[in-house]
Amino acid sequence: MSVLLDVLAAGCLIAGSALAFAAGLGLLRFPDLLARSHAATKPQVLGLLLMLLGLALRLRSGPAIWMLVLVALFQMVTAPVAAHMVTRAGYRTGKVDPSSLVVDELTDDLRAAEREVGGSSQGPSPRS
Amino acid sequence: MSLHPRRRPGAGFHVLTIAWLTAVWVALWGELSIANVLAGLAVALLVVRSLPMPSIDFHGRVRPVGLVRLAWHFVRDLVVASVQVAWLALTGRRPRSAVIRVRLRSHSDLYLTLTAQLCSLIPGSVVVEAHRHDGVLYVHLLDVADADVAVAHADVLAIEERVLRALGSDDELRDAGLEVGR
Numbered sequence: 001m002s003v004l005l006d007v008l009a010a011g012c013l014i015a016g017s018a019l020a021f022a023a024g025l026g027l028l029r030f031p032d033l034l035a036r037s038h039a040a041t042k043p044q045v046l047g048l049l050l051m052l053l054g055l056a057l058r059l060r061s062g063p064a065i066w067m068l069v070l071v072a073l074f075q076m077v078t079a080p081v082a083a084h085m086v087t088r089a090g091y092r093t094g095k096v097d098p099s100s101l102v103v104d105e106l107t108d109d110l111r112a113a114e115r116e117v118g119g120s121s122q123g124p125s126p127r128s
Numbered sequence: 129m130s131l132h133p134r135r136r137p138g139a140g141f142h143v144l145t146i147a148w149l150t151a152v153w154v155a156l157w158g159e160l161s162i163a164n165v166l167a168g169l170a171v172a173l174l175v176v177r178s179l180p181m182p183s184i185d186f187h188g189r190v191r192p193v194g195l196v197r198l199a200w201h202f203v204r205d206l207v208v209a210s211v212q213v214a215w216l217a218l219t220g221r222r223p224r225s226a227v228i229r230v231r232l233r234s235h236s237d238l239y240l241t242l243t244a245q246l247c248s249l250i251p252g253s254v255v256v257e258a259h260r261h262d263g264v265l266y267v268h269l270l271d272v273a274d275a276d277v278a279v280a281h282a283d284v285l286a287i288e289e290r291v292l293r294a295l296g297s298d299d300e301l302r303d304a305g306l307e308v309g310r
Contacts, residue, residue: 026217046210063158080248105229
């Protein structure tokens with residue numbers, strides 16, 4: 001039984017590190033800020049969750065597992081917020097190139113809102 | 129005097145927050161002892177007193193079946209999305225991205241927040257901008273073809289529907305234009 005759990009734990013740890021590696025590679029390879037934020041949220045979060053699951057299967061002690069659950073919980077709550085804040089700031093400071101997007105309804109709406117207030121640049125607007 | 133008079137949480141919310149913070153404290157110390165619980169309570173009280181949070185406007189009810197469905201879809205989508213993004217990173221293909229506007233059907237901060245959180249973790253999307261007054265999310269999609277935009281739009285609304293079906297009251301479901309009792 002414990003051998004089976006150890007094998008499962010090893011599988012989780014390997015899969016988790018593979019995903020974390022892919023996330024790092026994505027950060028390096030993706031062309032812009034917005035695409036990179038995807039790498040930092042999805043494979044990274046699942047990679048960490050798998051690592052934690054692997055640890056839980058190997059450690060098999062109550063207190064350690066509760067701590068791992070907390071880590072998982074906070075990671076899932078904070079990672080999307082961090083990605084959102086970074087992309088939002090990137091958009092507002094012109095770090096995003098709208099021409100690299102197939103569809104860009106946010107820039108369309110920001111332009112429309114600007115026209116509505118009479119062309120005066122109220123608030124931030126992305127550079128084109 | 130607070131600048132935000134509505135940031136006065138109700139007493140019931142206080143108790144839950146204190147209980148949760150104490151539980152976190154005890155879990156972090158890794159040992160359930162009287163000293164840990166007392167220290168946790170002290171820290172929780174200090175946190176709640178010194179950093180008051182806006183109260184959450186919750187009128188819904190928790191539906192176990194809906195919650196299970198939400199959790200199941202969440203895990204499945206997280207795995208699929210992770211493998212997709214990881215594969216894209218490994219192959220090194222240049223992704224084509226898009227930013228779309230999605231108008232949510234409910235008008236609650238809580239459901240807007242939950243939907244945005246889930247969106248960022250699951251199908252190829254990160255929330256770029258959120259307007260809480262109109263309930264509009266601007267979602268960035270990684271690697272789309274033109275046809276996928278409509279699909280992604282429907283996906284976000286489907287997440288919202290699952291959130292509502294897990295936590296919303298009948299009135300909130302009706303308000304959002306969803307069928308009640310499914």
